Each structure stands twice: as C-alpha cells, then as structure tokens.
Amino acid sequence: MSRLTGAGEQRGAEVIDDQGDTLPLPAVEQPRPEPPAGPPSPRPPVGPIAKKVAIGLAICLVAGAGYAGLRQVADAPADPNAPTGTQGPQSSSPPDNEAADGVRRATAGEEVLQKMAEAVTAGNRSDFLDTIDDRSTAFRTTARMVYANLEKLPLGIFQFRYVSDDTAALAPDRLAELGAAEAWLAQVEVSWQLKGYDQKPARAILPVTFVRRDDGKTYAASFSDRFVAGQRRPVWTLGELDVSEGDRSLVISLNSAAQAKAYVPLADRAVTSVSKVWGTSWPQKVVVVLPAKQSQMEYVLGAAPNTYTQIAAVTMAELDAPQIGAPVRIVANPKLFVELGKQGRRIVLTHETTHVASTATASPVPLWLAEGFADYVAFEAVPVQDESAAKELLKAVRAGRVPTALPDTKAFAASSSSLPEAYESAWLACRLIAEREGEEKLVKFYRAVHTSRSADGLSDAFKTHLGMTEQQFVAEWQKYLKELAGV
Structure with a gap:
C-alpha cells in the first residue's frame, strides 16, 4: 500500500511480473517569496519477489493550486543541528x-x-x-x-x-x-x-x-x-556523480551500486510509453536522479529527515515557485527503487514521466485526476490484474462501502485511513473514462482541466468532453466499481 509522508500520497498493488514491482504517484514545490524592498535577503529556499509481487510505493510531489503538502520554505525554521550565530558581529562599527x-x-x-x-x-x-x-x-x-x-x-x-x-x-x-x-x-x-x-x-x-x-x-x-x-541542495554538491544519457533521458546517480547507464533504457522506455498516450507535444525528455542514501533524497527535495522512507520515487520541480517550464526531476528512493524489479521500476518511471509530460508540478488539475491519469498510463504500459491493483477498493465495495464521491485532496494525506482506496479510486475513474469514451477523450478531458483558467474548469470539462455532470459521472463510476467487484 502506498503511504504519504509529508507532502505526498501513496498506494499499493500487485502486478504480474517475473521480477518485482512498485507503484507511482504526486509532486510538491515551494513558492519563493518576493524579496522586500531594500537590501536583498536570503531566499530559502518485500519480502522475496515471486511472480506476483506487491507493488512498492511511489510518490510524486505535485506542486500547484490545491495540492496537499505545499510548503513555504521561506518560513521554515533553521535546522536545529546547524551552527548558529551565538556571537555578535566580528567587530562593532557605526x-x-x-x-x-x-x-x-x-x-x-x-x-x-x-x-x-x-x-x-x-x-x-x-x-x-x-x-x-x-x-x-x-x-x-x-x-x-x-x-x-x-x-x-x-x-x-x-x-x-x-x-x-x-x-x-x-x-x-x-x-x-x-x-x-x-x-x-x-x-x-x-x-x-x-x-x-x-x-x-x-x-x-x-x-x-x-x-x-x-x-x-x-x-x-x-x-x-x-x-x-526545507532548503534544497543541488545534487552535484552531495557526492560523486555517475551520469549517463540516453535518447530521451539523463540519469544522474550518486549510488555506485546503481550505475546510471543501467537505468537509461527504462527511462527512455517510459518516455515512449507516455508519448503513446499523452502525445508528442512535450519535450519527451526526462531527468532521473538516483541518490545513494535516504538523506541525499531528502536534501534534493528539501524534505525533513525520514520523510520518504516508504516512497519509491518523487517528481519535483527545481524552482522555488511552481511554473510552466520549470526544470523537473524524477528522484528515486535509493532503497526501495533498487529493490523493485525491472517491471516495477518501469511502472514507477512511467507514472512519474506522465507527471513530467503533463507538467503536473504546475497544474491546477485535482489530485485524483493527476494521480489517476498517471496510474492509467503506467498500467497501460505494464498490465496489472484488477484484483491486485485495486485490491483494497474492491474489498471495500464488496463490504458495502462504495465511494460516494471522487477522492478529495485529504483522501491522499498520509494520515488517511483509506489512502490505498484513494489511489485505486482515482485510477479506475480515469480508466472508466478511457473505456467508455476512448483514451483520446480521457486525454482531452485532462488537457481541458489543465489549461482552464476558470474555477469551473473541472465541471466544464465534464460537460464539454463527457457530456455529463460530475455527479452523473460519479453515479456511473459507482456502477463500474460494483461491476468490477461482482456485487
């Protein structure tokens, strides 16, 4: 099951894989405060793997309007372990x-x-x-x-x-x-x-x-x-780098045991898989960072210690404020990512690459749509069984707990008791659109919400592209879940 710590979400599932697996998800970045007038001030910035394997957790920080975990780095307290100025200036002067x-x-x-x-x-x-x-x-x-x-x-x-x-x-x-x-x-x-x-x-x-x-x-x-x-540190200051470039990817590794060259084919393949669904109207390039230690992942993300111990990967923008065109990185959890099988890593990278292609780090799309769509693309690339990928949700439906609405932002919080169901619900909502209306319509629906400047962008997209209200869609989605659960 995926869990979110800090500013993300997570979920779990199983995939048919002869090596192992894992799963993807959201993203976060910190807005940079405007400097005040006058002198400038600092801007802070699984056990044995069998043919059926439990998918590891993967999380993307999603920065943008309405996403959980948005942090104000400028307001972050000083690191208690860092040296502080206890003495006055070296010399007193007028x-x-x-x-x-x-x-x-x-x-x-x-x-x-x-x-x-x-x-x-x-x-x-x-x-x-x-x-x-x-x-x-x-x-x-x-x-x-x-x-x-x-x-x-x-x-x-x-x-x-x-x-x-x-x-x-x-x-x-x-x-x-x-x-x-x-x-x-x-x-x-x-x-x-x-x-x-x-x-x-x-x-x-x-x-x-x-x-x-x-x-x-x-x-x-x-x-x-x-x-x-909460202050980010450039990856090139953290240790000796191993860098390898593919046709569509740049892999930067701090881990000598995880050579960059070995991950290039997976990253290139993820780009191809995403472009098949999303289209080619994006740069079709990704940058993947492979830290050697948990602390290095946290430094790159500007996260508190032990925040991402159960998260397989994160998508983040390397700017202090979310904006279109910001440089985006996929940052892997050094322990979980290496432990995942090849197919599992492929799922994670495809999910995260979907966030890169759709500029999720600077998008107004609701979290259920961002995460559900990324899962949809990833599971199209690597087939999964519904009983594995939606295990918790289908169990809840069979017990009579049918969701009454699409998951909101709070449903993806780390403290949520129904976190796995939130991800599974989002994925199946997007898959329902693709099955009933066609994959192309799903993409158009996502793009319409993403590009809308209206507060009613989501409801407008439901009417324009799906010919129904959100409430009508939820009713169809509830029937779909019952069908899948066999009730």
Whole structure:
C-alpha cells in the first residue's frame, strides 16, 4: 500500500511480473517569496519477489493550486543541528561603517563567485580551484568533487548570484577553525541549466562561507556551513556523480551500486510509453536522479529527515515557485527503487514521466485526476490484474462501502485511513473514462482541466468532453466499481 509522508500520497498493488514491482504517484514545490524592498535577503529556499509481487510505493510531489503538502520554505525554521550565530558581529562599527563593510563583502564575494562560474563554463579546473581557500582542506576536496560533477553534466547556463550575508552566522569555534582575518556566511543563488532538458535554469540557495586572508584576498571556504530546514541542495554538491544519457533521458546517480547507464533504457522506455498516450507535444525528455542514501533524497527535495522512507520515487520541480517550464526531476528512493524489479521500476518511471509530460508540478488539475491519469498510463504500459491493483477498493465495495464521491485532496494525506482506496479510486475513474469514451477523450478531458483558467474548469470539462455532470459521472463510476467487484 502506498503511504504519504509529508507532502505526498501513496498506494499499493500487485502486478504480474517475473521480477518485482512498485507503484507511482504526486509532486510538491515551494513558492519563493518576493524579496522586500531594500537590501536583498536570503531566499530559502518485500519480502522475496515471486511472480506476483506487491507493488512498492511511489510518490510524486505535485506542486500547484490545491495540492496537499505545499510548503513555504521561506518560513521554515533553521535546522536545529546547524551552527548558529551565538556571537555578535566580528567587530562593532557605526551604521555607516557597517553598510560600507557590507558592500565590501558583497563585492569581494561576488568577484569570487564570478570567477568560479566562469571557470566552470570555460572548463578550467585550475581557475576554479584558485577560488578555494587553501587552508580549508576538507572543502578543497569537496570543491574538486563538485567541479568534476559539473563537468559530467550537460551544462548550458551556470551562474552564481550573491544575495546577502550574515557576519554573526558562524559560531565562535567555526571562526577559530577558519582562522581568517575575516570570515562570513553568505546566501548565494546558484542557477544551472541542463542543455537539452531544461527550458529554464534550476535554482537553489547555497550557504557559501567566505574568508579574507591576511594578504587581502577573498576565497570560498564552504558550501555547507548552514542550511535551513526545507532548503534544497543541488545534487552535484552531495557526492560523486555517475551520469549517463540516453535518447530521451539523463540519469544522474550518486549510488555506485546503481550505475546510471543501467537505468537509461527504462527511462527512455517510459518516455515512449507516455508519448503513446499523452502525445508528442512535450519535450519527451526526462531527468532521473538516483541518490545513494535516504538523506541525499531528502536534501534534493528539501524534505525533513525520514520523510520518504516508504516512497519509491518523487517528481519535483527545481524552482522555488511552481511554473510552466520549470526544470523537473524524477528522484528515486535509493532503497526501495533498487529493490523493485525491472517491471516495477518501469511502472514507477512511467507514472512519474506522465507527471513530467503533463507538467503536473504546475497544474491546477485535482489530485485524483493527476494521480489517476498517471496510474492509467503506467498500467497501460505494464498490465496489472484488477484484483491486485485495486485490491483494497474492491474489498471495500464488496463490504458495502462504495465511494460516494471522487477522492478529495485529504483522501491522499498520509494520515488517511483509506489512502490505498484513494489511489485505486482515482485510477479506475480515469480508466472508466478511457473505456467508455476512448483514451483520446480521457486525454482531452485532462488537457481541458489543465489549461482552464476558470474555477469551473473541472465541471466544464465534464460537460464539454463527457457530456455529463460530475455527479452523473460519479453515479456511473459507482456502477463500474460494483461491476468490477461482482456485487
């Protein structure tokens, strides 16, 4: 059964598979607050597998109007495990001097960032490492890894922007460790675009520590001194990457045991399966991220620890605000995804790719339609038995508990006692439309709701494309469920 933790949903089922399986589902992203006037402020950003196997859980965060779990990263509390500024500024100065010092720090920091970005773009490793503090030995090792990772990615745009700083953010022991004439923590926006995959650059906020040495030169000394809760971290900062590209996919793996190349055929095949149903009027490209550890998945998503322990995959947009054209990633759960059989992973990737194609991370479609449609596409690609895929729902119907309405957003919450039925209900609602009206009509129905700017978009689509009201459809759907349950 799928479960949702935090901001998602989940469900379970079984599939006829000679290896194993799993299941897909929703997505989430955080809106970025508008900066106030004045100086800029930081923008936070299964047991043995037999022929019949229980489908693992997969969840997509769905960002957009009405979706559960939308988080305001800007309002997130500071990470309690991160160092905090317990001391005052390194020197007390009159207000005019403080302002001048702020301008000086920003100028010096921006110069370092510019050199760093130019070095990445030019492919100049030596120049990149020249921006790194010699005395920060551990960070120099990290910087070499970061540069090597960026070299492996098909980068188009790569930029840094100095946003703000806080001279009181570094704890006394950290300042002593740095041993610099001056040290401060800055919030830096990094933008990067994967050429051939992203319409717009991905963006994230990095906490960059700068130091000024006795010779007056400024260097970068850390990318990780202080993150706030819910702050996303670029995958290329988390560990050594293995990157492989297919005809329709880019797979980025942090897990040496899960080589990127092995997953490319599955991702390419998922794109083909989705295009057969959705059509080809989308980029037909996906980016799949395979973390090595649960914590890395949480860092990429900007999630609290242990949020996604039972979730096979997540679809997320790498921007702070949901919008059409945002770079979208499919992020796998390292443990569950690897344990799933090949067919199971195919189901998950097809489901998630459906969210990518339909821009579900920035769509007003109700959750039942987004998840039901993604399940429909996935199960068309990999046949499933109704008794397996809708086990809990059919059991409820046979017990006389026939749903009285299509599942609402709350039905997909982690705390919902009827979470599996919500997913199964959504899938069978979409399948009913396809069986009665044709698959093409199902797609048109989805697109009509997706593109509508009206608050009545869903009801309008029911009337225009299905020739009935939602209430009439629910009555037909209830009969359909009873037929499937044999009651």
